[in-house]
Amino acid sequence: MDESEDVPKDFIKLKSEKLSVDEVSELVISSYCGAVSLFIGTTRNNFEGKKVVHLEYEAYTSMAETEIKKICRDVRQKWPSVKHIAVHHRLGVVPISEASVIVAVSSPHRAESLEAVMYCINTLKASVPIWKKEIYEDEYSWKENKECFWANSEK
Amino acid sequence: QVSVLYFARSAELAGLRCETLSVPRQVTALQLWEEIVKVHPRLAVIRDQVVFAVRQEYVLLGDQLLVLQPGDEVAIIPPISGG
Numbered sequence: 001m002d003e004s005e006d007v008p009k010d011f012i013k014l015k016s017e018k019l020s021v022d023e024v025s026e027l028v029i030s031s032y033c034g035a036v037s038l039f040i041g042t043t044r045n046n047f048e049g050k051k052v053v054h055l056e057y058e059a060y061t062s063m064a065e066t067e068i069k070k071i072c073r074d075v076r077q078k079w080p081s082v083k084h085i086a087v088h089h090r091l092g093v094v095p096i097s098e099a100s101v102i103v104a105v106s107s108p109h110r111a112e113s114l115e116a117v118m119y120c121i122n123t124l125k126a127s128v129p130i131w132k133k134e135i136y137e138d139e140y141s142w143k144e145n146k147e148c149f150w151a152n153s154e155k
Numbered sequence: 156q157v158s159v160l161y162f163a164r165s166a167e168l169a170g171l172r173c174e175t176l177s178v179p180r181q182v183t184a185l186q187l188w189e190e191i192v193k194v195h196p197r198l199a200v201i202r203d204q205v206v207f208a209v210r211q212e213y214v215l216l217g218d219q220l221l222v223l224q225p226g227d228e229v230a231i232i233p234p235i236s237g238g
Contacts, residue, residue, distance in 0.1 A: 041238050057237070060162055060230055063211040064237070089237065101238050121238055129208065129230070130237030131163035142164045144234035150206045150215065151234035 006032060010072040011086035012065055014130075019088050019099040028084035033106040037113035039121050041101040043094050050136045055094045060129035064089075067128045071120055075105070078119065079112040087120060089130060100132075122147065157223055159191060160230040165205060169195040169231075181222055184214050187229065198231070206232045 011027045021040060028036055043055045072085045086104040094100045103120045107113040124130075126147035134141045144151045159176050161169045178190050184207055192198050207214040208230040209221055223229075 058163060059237070060160065060208065060232070063208055063230070066211055125235075125238040127235075128237045129162070129232055129235055131233065132236040133163070142233065143236035144204075145236050145238070148234045148236075150213075151204060 008076065008082070009084050010069060011084070011088075012068045012072070013088045014059055014061055014064060014091055015088070016090065016092040019090050019102050021099070021102060024086045024088050024102045024104045027086040028104045028106040030083045030106050033083050033108055033113075035108070035110040035113045036104060036106045037110070037117040039101075039103040039117045040099050041121070042099050043096050045096045047134055047136075047141075052096065053135045053137060054096060055100060056133040056135060057089070057091045057094060057100060058131050058133075059089070059091055061091075064128050064130055068124065071123045071127070074123070075116045075119060079107065079116050081109070081112050082107045082116050085116070085120070087124070089124075089128075091130075156225050157227045157229050160228060162231065163233045164201060165198060165231040165233050168197040168201065170197075178223060180224075181220060184209075184216050184219050184221060187221060188216050191231070201233060204234055208232050 025036055025038060045052050068087050075082055075085060083106045089101045103117050105113040105116040125145045126149060132143045134143055156175050156177050159174055161172050166172050178187060210227055
């Protein structure tokens with residue numbers, strides 16, 4: 001067996017090219033693991049009755065990568081059996097139905113990887129400095145995650 | 156002198172993404188915000204929605220005392236929407 005597979009790894013990437021589910025799953029597959037869980041966030045074509053033409057993402061890249069690393073560290077504390085974690089987020093223009101984010105986690109058994117994936121995406125939405133602009137036909141809107149801990153959405 | 160980074164709506168309001176500003180070495184987060192709004196008054200409208208990231212750590216706009224070093228990165232962080 002390849003011993004380097006045993007070392008848990010975090011694969012974090014922010015990129016403007018199309019994301020690949022195959023590529024991200026293959027990063028976390030391990031012969032020590034019986035489970036790979038995946039979350040894919042895709043762009044919807046509508047918001048409150050308005051047609052969404054496409055999304056645009058921007059990021060404070062260096063801090064976003066650091067915050068995602070913190071999330072990976074937290075995941076490993078909460079679910080020590082988790083093996084590999086991959087988080088790929090797309091930046092720039094993302095057309096409708098394409099993936100803006102893919103999170104993949106491998107673990108020996110399925111419960112941990114399923115829970116870890118949910119924790120990753122929920123925490124990413126609360127703490128990682130990435131912004132999404134929804135482009136409609138004649139206007140645009142900077143979105144705000146309800147998970148964002150400092151945004152006051154009652155205003 | 157610190158590097159101030161603007162993102163999303165704050166970059167649109169300030170009209171730029173990055174600049175160097177001279178600020179006091181010790182300053183509260185709120186005072187730092189006031190300094191930045193002097194340079195870019197249009198930012199005032201988002202005051203209740205933003206936080207700072209100072210050396211890549213989040214800081215609320217309040218009384219926390221910041222000790223800044225030359226070259227430190229200070230980012231204006233509007234409400235995030237990743238994922």
